[in-house]
Structures are given as structure tokens and as C-alpha cells.
Amino acid sequence: MLPVQEIYNSLIDALKANPITLLQAPPGAGKSTWLPLQLMRDGHYKHIVMLEPRRLAARNIANYLAQCQNEPLGQSVGLRVRGESKVSVHTRLEIVTEGMLTRMLQNDPELSDVDLLIFDEFHERSIAADTALAFALESQAALREDLTIMLMSATLDSDRYTAFFNCPVIQSSGRSYPIDEIYCPIKDESRWLDAIPAIIKQALNEQTGSALVFLPGQREILRVQQALSDLSSNCIVATLFGEQDKANQQAAISPAPQGMRKVVLTTNVAETSLTIEGIRIVVDSGKRRAASFNLKTGVTELTTQSISRSSAVQRAGRAGRIEPGVVYRLGSKQTFERRNSHDNPDILTSDISQLMLEAKQWGASISELTLLDPPSEQQCSQATNLLSMLEAIDSNGKLTTLGSKMLGFGADIRLAHMLLKAQMLEPRLSGVYRLAIYLVALLESRVNTANELNLALHSQQQRPHPVFKQQLNYWLKRLKFTDSRTDLNTEHLSLLVSLAYPDRIAKKRGNGYLLANGAGAELNPDYWHNDEYIAIASMGGHKGGRVFAATALNPLALKEYLPHLFTELTRCEFDEKAARFIHQDEVKLGEITLSSQPSKHKLDKTERAKAWLSVFAKQGFSLFNEQKESEQLLIRMCLASKLMPEQFPVINQQQLIETAGDWLGVYLEDIKTLEQLKKFNYFEALQNCFNWQQQSELKSLLPLRLTVPSGSNIKIEYQLDGPAKLSVRMQEVYGLTSTPMLANGKLALLMELLSPGKRSLQLTQDLAHFWNSSYREVQKEMKGRYPKHFWPDDPANSVATNRVKSRM
Template sequence: MLPIEAVYGQLTSEFANNKTVLLQAPPGAGKSTWLPLQLLRDNRFNRIIMLEPRRLAARNIAYFLAAQQNEPLGQSIGLRMRNEVNLSNDTRLEIVTEGVLTRMLQADPELTDVDLVIFDEFHERSLAADTALAFALETQSAFRDDLCILVMSATLDGERYQSFLQCPIVSSDGRSFPVAEIYQPLNDEAKWLEAMPALVTLALQQQSGSALVFLPGQREIKYVQQQLIDRLSNDIDVVALFGEQDKATQQTAIAPAQLGRRKVVLTTNVAETSLTIEGIRIVIDSGKRRAAKFNIKTGVTELSTLSISRSSAIQRAGRAGRVESGVVYRLGSHAQFERRDKHETPEILCSDITPLVLEAKVWGTNINQLPLLDKPTSAAITQAESLLRQLEAFDEQNKLTALGKRIHEFGTEPRLAHMLIKATEMEQQLPGISALACYFVALLESRVNGSPELRVTLQSQFERPHKAFSEQLNVWLKRLKINKPKELACEYLSVVVALAFPDRLAKRRGQGFVLANGAGVNTHESYWLDSGFLAIATLGGHKGQRIFSATELDLPLLQQQLPHLFIKQSVCEFDEKRARFLHEDRTVIGSLIVDAKPCDKPIDVQARTQAWISLVHKHGLALFSQYPQVEQLLTRMTLAQRFYPQEFKQVDEAALLTNLNMWLAPYLDDIKQLDQLKKFDLANALNSILSWELQQRLGDILPVRIRVPSGSNIKVYYQLDGPAKLSVKMQEVYGLNDTPKLCDGQLSLLMELLSPAQRPLQLTQDLANFWQTSYKDVQKEMKGRYPKHFWPDDPSVAQATNKVKSRM
């Protein structure tokens, strides 16, 4: 009996009263296989769609469930993924991959005839899954109050997810069999990969059965596979399993070992969830994964090797206990394991959200209005909207264009969709450009290595194509109904690149180049030495600043074919090197100045103000000489927003720099010199952010000074992390038993009690307790050192003073 069976009754009863349910079920519970099939067989729902985040898992689950029904795939059990559809009129349970579900919702927001949508392995938090769930929740709210949604995962952040979904949670027990844990500490973390072959060998010597070895990527799989050849006995087969393999190779990898033999499956995190490989009772976990991280500065998604979270490690270990008791060998110490993050960072917080912003617009809303568990940053949204304008998917008001709809309907990444659509439209003017675009996209998708000069690489693939390149090329030539050309029209290559990567057009700056998005990148030592402008296809390396592939930009041709990229503007900016204003008429592509000439109009007040605003935005508030004096004001305003968010707006420096035109610009009309700007009364402008009533309120809850019993007004020092601090002579607070309260008691006040010579004697947040306890020791010492000062036996009722005894 599978663990999920024990909570099946509870789950179905929850659906009787709720349309959304959260299911937490660790690996091996049967949530991906037994549960949807049982819901189908019990006729609880007429038609079910189950989202599987990984293609390999989706395919295997679909075939397994069809076999359980004694049917071929495509009857009651269906499968729909890119380039693979098995459905019929009899299909009632449909397994789909992420992008497919989003498209189904876009095409039919009511999800006609669908009764239940299941989100399996939701803890992986892919961008597509977050998008699909947001759309499904809106469908449920706006169109289908009868639509049921089941969110399932092995490792949920239960309380947070439950709060977001406002639904009941059902929890199931985990794996059917225990999994022992063995840790293999590392002397040198940098040499983790070199340690893996020895760990695999050790595990196979100590344990029986087959093994599943988790590695971050294909390069590491290849290395370990080669190292194991001479280490393992002849009765052990070593196979690889990763997402880019063809279906037949994947099926061979997950098939059980032949009778009398053992198997070692070297895999990526593609095997982490919803996949059972028969005979596996050993998991050997490198603790690493390959993760894509979007660099918002360069607009490049970089692949990095990172440590996995604890939840992912638990998922991986669960593979060993699916069919019998097993063991997991973890590379690294137990202490290292405990220091890992609890969960992986959701893709929406670390990836390019351009597809999501486009999806939201097609859905008819803005991304900030979608019910998302995590909201992307405003900077990420701004970057995505800027790119979509360059791709002509959005107009200047960020409204969806007719071309934007076609890009969305094209069914591939927005950059590539724009390139292929526009290249097809340009074919009559630029013969051969559409075929060239197919060659370019085939090169990007096949990831075939070549020369840094893009033209050379494409010509090489035209003459002697790699197998992977040919496969991708044929797909696109067939889809666009283009015949293979007799020669490549490489004279249009920079236009093709610009159609996909307008933000990667670059202008020479010193020894490198600056991108249209403003980021600086490094050139290749042997290429483009005399080029003033480049069209860059691929970037990477350290901070995404290394040019991997590019070609020289044909600027006149680009201006002729893509005039929307060229913006004419009048610019006024302060030249710090020359200490004067620069006033020019420019033609720009993003941050690239293509052409500039002096402006024949005088600098007006508005232009000069905007120049000052740009300068402040560049240097921050530290540009002002008064900044050290206003730091405490900013800290108080930030604390006020933290404790009273309904009354006070966010006013940290980042927020202030974003809204300079609102609060600073009105004060700059008469400022004509840099020295004037630096001496500007910053405190006055900052105070103006608050109404008179809020200024008074700020003084009440976070006073600049506190009046102590002696009559002195003592300045309070505030900090963003930790208590506020009041440094005062001890004699001045005699008679004070209750520590003053800030923010209605929400912010602690630390009192630093000083000697007559202003030296610290005591730190306390509880004056009454100090007077009754530690004060006696202080009194004894101070009487001898400062005999002229007043040191009463009971300071809690004594008169406070800032004078010596003779003048009291």
C-alpha cells in the first residue's frame, strides 16, 4: 500500500468543500502515479490535466499510467508536450509540460470541460509553473468557480504556500523504505569533482544493487564516466541520463539492469523528481546543480555550478528508497549539509522574466496584478519591458502590439520569434535573410562550438554541418517552408543578430565595448580589432562580460531595416571632467551614441535640472556635502516605514534615487554650478517628502532628542539593525525607572550610561533592574574616582542632576 492511499479519503473530502487543495507528499508516496489514476477511476473528475515540470518525467508517467489501464498511450491517458502529442476523444487524464499548460490557458481561459488541474512537483518553482498557476487561479476566480486546483510537492514550504493559496493542506507520509545517510567529507571543496569517481567506487563496493549518481551537467557526467571505466568490474554498466538525450537513449538509461548485472546511472537533476529507476537502491549525490542566473546588467543568462538546497538533497535521496531500503552517499560533511539553503531560489527571482511579462500582457494584465507567490523585482520588470519594446512586441506605452501577438503565438523564445518573423518579412528586400535566420537559430539551439567570428562559424556549419546542428536546422527550415540555400547571405548577418539581440549591439569603448543596455563587455584578443560597432550573439564568462560570438555591425543597413532602434533625442548632461554642461542632439541605440552634434538651442531650466538629476542618480546622495548630517533623518524615516507601513512610504536611498524627479527636482531650478548642488540643503528636501502632520508624527515616535530628568535634551542615535542608543551621564537619569519607549514600544532603546568624564559605565535596556543590581558596584568605584559628584544609595528615587554636589 502506497502512503498516499492513507490520505486519499481526506483529500477527496477536502475537494467537497474547497476548490483548491495543497498536498504535501514526500518521494515515493504515489502522488504522481497512483493518485491521478485513482481520481480518474473513481470518476471524481471527468477530465484532469496534470502538469509535470520535466519532459522525461511527463513521458514516463504517461506511459506508466497507460500501461496500468492496459491501454496504449492516447486513449484514457494522454500526453502533450513540444513535438509529441498523444491524445484522443477518449482522453480524460492528460499529462502536459509547463509551456503547454500556459498555452492551453491562453487559448481557452475557461479551460472548457476540464474539472481538475494538478500541479505536480510545484516545489521546483519554475517560471512556467508559477505563470500557469497564476493563470489557473485567475481562471478559477473569474470564469470557473467550479474548477478544482491541486498543488502537489514533495518538499513544500507548507505554511507559506497555504497562506498564499488560502486553502487546506493534506500531508502524506514519505518514502516506503528507509534510506541510510553516509557523508563523505572533503578536504578541498574546489576538488569535489575529482572526488566523485572514488566515492562511486566505494559505494558500489560497500552496497548491493544499482546506483544513481547526481552531477550538475553533461561535462561532469562525461568526466566521471571516463574515470569509472578502469575502476569498476565488468558486470557493472555505466550509463548517462540527461534532458537533451533522445527518447530511446533515455529509456535505455532508466531500464532495469540486465539479470546478473548492476547499473550506474550518471544523471543531472532531471532524475530528481517523479521518476523511478528499477533496481536503484544507492544514491551518490555530488550536492551540486547547474543553475541559470540572469544578469540584469548585461541581459545575459549565465550557467553556474551551485550547491543544492536541503530540500533538493532530500528529493535526491528519496530515489534510493522507492522500491526497497537504500542508502545515500553525500559528498561533503553533515555540517555542510545543514548550512545549505532550505529551498532553491524560485526562477522568477533569478531568471529572465521577459517571457512572463509578455504572457501577462497577452493574458490581459500586468505582471504585478497576477497572483504570484513571489513577485519579480521592479528592475527585472523594467528590463523585460525595455527588451519587448526593442522587439516591437510592446509600443512606447508598453501596450501589446500586433507583432507582439504574433511573437507570442509563434511558440518559441520572444527574441528568436521576433527574428524569424521579421526575417521572413524582409526576404523580398534582402534575399536569403530568412534562411540565414534559420541557420542562426539552429546554431544557438544546437550549442555547437565554433569561431568567435559568427560569420565563420555559420559558414563552417553550412559546408560541414554537425549532426545536432542539422537536426535543429531542418526543424526550422521545414516550419518556415524554406528550401536549403545554395549559399548563405552573410552580408545580412548583423541585421539577423540585431533582430534577436538588439540589447547586445555594441560600440567600442577603450579596449572593450559598451552594450546598448549600458553594460561594458570585454572583446576577444584576436577579433574585431578595427571594428567600431558589433552585433553580439553570445556572451558569458565572468559576470557575463566575455564576448563569445559576434560579427561586425553594418550600421547603415541596420538603420535602413530597423529604424525603430534609432532614437533621436536632445541631451543635456553635466560633464564632470570638463566641469561644464554638454548639450547635444544625438541619435542613439539604447545607451549607444551613434551620432552627436552640438544643439543649437540654449539650455533651459528643465534640461539643466534633468542633468543634475542624472548626476545625483549616478553618484547617490553621498554627492551632497550635507549627507552625513541627514543620515540619521533617513534612518528615522526608514524605521518609521518599517513600523508604520500604512502611514509612511518607503524612503531608503534606493527608493529616493528612483523618485528624484518627485522630491528633489523642484528644488534645483536655481542651481547652476556643481558647488551649489553639493551644498544644497538636502534635509529640507527630504523633510518635504512628509506632510506637516507626518513630520510631527515622526518627531513623536522617533524623536531626535529625548528630555531626561536633569532637564537636558540628549540626542538619540538610530540604526536600521538593532536598538536605538541614548548616551547620557548617569547622574542625569536618576529617578528614571522606565526606559523611554520608541515607536510605541516597538523599537528598543539602549541606554549607555556615562561617567562625569563621558566614559561608558553601563549599557542597559532596563534601568529599574540596573538601579537595584549592578549600580552598587558602579557607585563604589565612582565615589572614589569622582568624590565631588552625587552618587546616591538609591538612584531610583534620587534627584537627577548635571552638576557637582556643591552646586546642586
């Protein structure tokens, strides 16, 4: 009996009683195969849609379940993945990939004929899965109370998820078969890949059965494959990764021939929802290739990272699917236990422009969606800028008609924009649509070996790589394009790259380039271009700032086709080094200045004030010459805001610098030189940040001066951190029995008691204690030094004075 069968009845009860339920079941429990099939067979649901994060797993599960039904795929069990749809009116259980589920929800928010949504391997937390779940939850709340949602995984962060979704968790304990763990420490972590072949050979010698080896990517797979060329003749080495064709993938998954053993070298494509027959050994490198998005460059770079403990559990589970197994883990047990419990969700480390566009199509903002981990403001800002450059949203942030078409295109939104625009431009630019199809095939196949895209395309046309050919045929067929020509006109290549990557149009700057998004880039060492402008299709390397593939560009030739990228403006700023105003008319493409010349327009006061504000934004209040009164006002206002937020608005130095245009700008309009600016007294401008009532309350609660018992009005010195300070001659506070407090008792006063010669004698915040303690020693010393002054034995009850004894 499969473990999930034991909790089946409890799970049914939970599903019927709750809108959303979590199922936590270990690898091999039957949650991805037996469970959905049984739910369909028992008639609990009329139409079930199960989301699988990987196409390979989706195809294999769908085919397996169809075989269990003794039917061809597309009858009671269906499949929807990119480029492949096998469903019919008889389909009651659909296996779909993430993007397909999002499209289903966008096309029919009610999911009219679906009554159960299953999110398998939810721990992977891809952006597409988070998006689809957010939409499904909205549909459930607003349109479909009868829609049931189930989240499944072996390694869910169940405590967090149950609290967030307010739902029950059903747990299936135990595996189908036990798995032993063997740790393989290494001395030099940097040479981890060299240790893998030896561990594989050790495992084959010590164990029976076939082995599944987890590696980060194809490059590592090929290296290990070469190192295993000396294995015995009864051992087959196979490879399995996402970019392979179906035939090679199925060959890797199929069981080894009778009397043979198999070593399958794979990426994390085989980590979940995939059973490879005969596998009872897992060798886990503990590494994965993960996307890391650089907000500055707008580039997603694949980096090699250590996997989390939950991913390691998933990988080990592949060994115990059909018999007892064993996992060999690279590294010590202590290293393993120091790993993160779960991988970071994609939504926090990825480009969210697709998610933002999906949300706009859905009719919501990202902040309105139910997301376990909302993206940062910086991610949202970057995505907004990119979508604007791709013409997917207008100046008000609204979805455009083109943006809607891009979403429905079923491709990366950059490439969708390029293909759709190329199709529109075909009547004016003959051959540009065909060239766009070839470029998409080149970029998606990732087989380019030339840094110059012209050369890369011509090379693939003459001697096409099998993967390029496969991608080209896919796009030609999908777009119903007949390609009968033998030549390839690349005249408009830079335009196409700019359509897909407008943020990566770049201008020569020193030894590198300045990108339209403001980031810097450097050339690959063997890149031979020296053009002033280039359009970049591929970047990566350190911090995503290295150019891998680009083509020369004439930016002004783009203006006819991409006018929205160009901005004409008048720049006015103060050059501090030259001590003069720069007043130029400029044409810009993003952050790139294409042309600049002395402005034809007269410099007006508003522009000059903006220039001074830019100087202030860099230097802050240190820009101005010392002015004690204004500085003390600034500190008092900040203290009032901090100590009494119910009475005063939020005020702090950084906030004032950021909002200087609101309170300071108008005062700077008549200032013409930097010297005048430095001498400017900002007291009045700053004071007006408070209304008349608040100014009055400030004077009362945090006064500039304090009247002491002698009648003198003494100045108070305030500081942002710590007590306010009152420096006063000791004789002037006789009769004062306690230290005064400010701001309704919220700010302490530090009293610096001075000698008649204004030398500091004592610092105290407890005057009463001072009178009764160390005052005696001060009295003895001062009587000898200042005999003409009054030094009473009981200062707390004596009359204060600012005179000598003879004049009292």
C-alpha cells in the same frame, strides 16, 4: 500496497471539499502514476490534466500509464510536449509540460473540458509552473468554481503553502522501500568531482544492483564516464540528460540485461517522477547546474550550486522505488544538514520577461497575479525594457500584435521575435528567413565552437553536428520550410542577432565593450574580433560579462529595420572637470552613443536646470556651501516627517535628492556657473515643500529658538539622530524645574549649561535632577571663579538673570 493508496479516500474527500489541495507523498509513493490513473478509472473526474516539469518524465509517465490501460498513447491517456501531441476525443488524462499548460489556459481561460489540474513535483517551482498556477487560480475564482487544483510533491514547504493558499494538506507517510544513507566526507571541496568515480566503485563493491549517479551537467558526466572505463565487464555505463535523443534516453532508462549491472550518469533530469528499473544505489554529488540571472547584463548564466536538502531527498528516493536502496552522499552529514531546506524558486533568480508578456496577454499585471514569490522591482524594470526593445509592448506598456504572436510561437521570445521579423523581411531581404532558421538551430543546439557566428554557421552547414541537424530539421519541418539550397548567405546575420538580442548590441570601449543595456562586457581571450560594433548572441562567464559568440555590426544599417531602437536627443550636462556645459545633439542606441555633435539648438533654461539637477543628484546637499539656516531647516523638516507623519509629508534627504526636479529645478534656471550654484541658498525652495499650514506648525512644534526664564531667546541646534541641543548660560534658566520637550513631547532637549564665560559646565536632559545633585559642586567652583555672578543655593526656585549681581 503503495503508500498513496492508504490515503486515497482521505484525498478524495479533500479534493471534493476544497478548490485546492496539497498532497505530500515521498518518492515511490505512486502519486505520479497510480494516483492519476485511479482518479480517472474511478470516474471522479471527466478530464484530468497533470503537469510534469520535465519532458523526459512526462513522456515516460504517459507511456507507462497508456501501457497500464493496454492502449496506445493518445487514447484514454494523452501527452502534450513541445513538438509532440498525442491526444484524441477519448483522452481523459493528459500529461503535459509547463509551457503547454500555459498555452492551454491562454487559449481557453475556462479550461472548458478540464475539471482537475494536477501540478506534479511542485517543489521545483519553475517560472512556467508558477505562471500556469497563477492563471489557473484566476480561472477558478472568476470562471470555473468547479475546477479543482492539486499540488503534489515529496518535499513541499507545506506549512507555508497551506497558509498562502488556505487549503488542506494530505500527507502520505513512509516509502515503498527503506533507503540507507552513507556519507562520504572529502578533504578538498574544490576537487569534489575527482572523488565521484571512487565513490561509485565503492558503492558497486558494497552493494548489489544498478546505480544512478547525479552530476551537475554533461561536462561532469563525460569526465566521470571516462574515469569508469576500467569497470568490470558485467557493468554498463550509460548517460542520461535532457538534450539526448529519445533512443539514448530510453536506453539509459531500460533495465540492465540479465546478469549485468548498470551505472546511469545523469543530471537532475532524473531527480523526480522517473523510475529506472534495477536502480537500488544512488550516488549524489550534491551539485546541480542552476540558472543565475544577471540583472545588469541581462544574461542568464548556468552555475554549479549545492542542492537543497529537499532535492537531496528527491534524489535519494530514486533508490527505493522497487526495492530497498542506499544513497551515497558526497560530503559529511554536518555539511548536508547546513544546506538550505529548499531551493530558491526560479521566479526570484531568473529573467521574467516571458512571465510579464504572459501576464499582459492574460490581461493582468504581474502584481495582480497570485504568486507565492513576486519578482523584484528591478526584475520587472529589466523585463519591461527588454520587451520594449523586442517590440512586444508599446510605449504605454501595452501588448502589441507582434508580442501576442511571439507568445504563441512556442519558443524563447527572443528567438520568436527574430523568426517572425525575418519572415516579414523576407520579401525585402531575400534569404534572411532561411538564415534565421539556421541561426535558431545553432543557438538552441549549443554546439557552437567558433566565436564568430559566420564561421560557426558555415562550419555546421558543411559538417553538421547531430544535435544541430536535429534542431534544424525540427524547425524546417515546423515552419514548413523547404531547404533546397546548398550555400548559406550570412549577409544579414548581424541584423538577425540584433533582432533576438537588441540589448546586446555593443560598442568598443577600451579593452571591452559597452552594451546597449548599459552593462560592460569583455572579450573571450581567444576572441579575435576588434570591430568597433558587434552583435552578441552568447555571453556568460564571470557575472555574465564575457562575450562567447558575436558578429561584426554596422549599427546605422539597422535603423531601417529597427527604428524603435534609435533615439535622437539633445544632451545638456555640466562637465565638472572642464567646468563647462556640454550641449550636444546625439543619436543613441540604448546606452550607446552612435554620434554626437554640438547642438544646433539654443541652450534654454529648462535644459540648464536639468544639468544642474544632475550635478545635485551626484553630490546631494554637500554640493552647496555651508548655510546653517538652510541645513537646520532640512533637519527640522526631516524630523517633523519622522516624528509626526500624520501632520507632515514624507521628507528625507534621499527622497529630496530623487525628487529635486519637483522642488528645486525652477530655482536653478538662471544659475550659469558652478560657483553660483554652490552659493545658492536653497532655504526658500526647501521650505516650499511644506504648505503654509505645515510651515506654521513646524515653527510651533520644532521652533528655531526657545525663550528661557531670563527672557532671552536662545537658538536650538537640531540633529537627525538624537536630541535637539540648547546651549544657554546657567543663570538664565534658574527657576526652570524641568527640561523642556519639543514636538509635543516626542523630541527630547539636551541642555548645555554654560558658565558666564560660555564654557560648558553640564550636559543634562533632566534639569530637576541636576539642580538637586551635581549643581552643588558647580556652585562651589563658580562662586570662586565668577564672584560677581548670582549662584543661589536653591536654583530651581530662584529668579533667572542675564546680568551680574550688582545690576539685578
